[in-house]
Amino acid sequence: MTFTNSLELLAFHETAYTIYAAMIISVVAWFGYNLSRENAKSVFRIPFYTYMAFLVAGGVGHHIFTYNAIPWVSEDMTRHDIKPDATYTFEIAKHKWVGLPKKITIQCNQTIEFNVKSHDLVYGFGLFRQDGTLVTQMQVNPGTDVNGILDSNDMLWTFNHNGVFDMTSTEYSGPAQYSEDGKDLMLVKNFVEVVGCDKGDAK
Helix, strand or coil: CCCCCHHHHHHHHHHHHHHHHHHHHHHHHHHHHHHHCCCCCCCCCHHHHHHHHHHHHHHHHHHHHHHCCCHHHHHHHCHHHCCCCEEEEEEEECCEEECCCCCEEEECCCEEEEEEEECCCCEEEEEECCCCCEEEEEEECECECCCCCECCEEEEEECCCEEEEEEECCCCCCHHHECCCCCECCCEEEEEEEECCCCCECC
16 A cells, blocks of 8 residues: 555545544443443453554554555655756745746656755745645755855655645744735745646645
């Protein structure tokens, strides 16, 4: 089993955790049932311990099972061996994007490196679907090296679904990011478009 985007992963986790929560609630119901009985017997029997062991193994196993199935985890851990198909570098200063391309068009299954540099504050870099759900994000920290060159904040991301994505800062860096009526002044609509996938859009 593999997941090609965060929506698929969240759907799987939602199902797994719903079942797991129901099983945990059943333990509480078991205790409640036995406490309400006049001649209640101890529930600390072999079936009880077996059930609890199953819950522990299931909870731990779920995370072990999904760890390597998340594509961006292995990609991040082996990124030194990965050559991106394209790199986009831009900066942020005084709550404004600097050197930003008007729009980025990405072919399906391309691995892209985003390199964002901050002149002053801690910002974020995030891509969002049209329904507002998050695709990916990273923190953008300010700083310079000994030569005064801005520090890089970079990430790799492989796009597996068609879609048009908005970009904004995902870290609160003061009220200057927003207008008086609450509009996000760092929001760039339709910044990234992914084309060429057979799987449809990324909703």
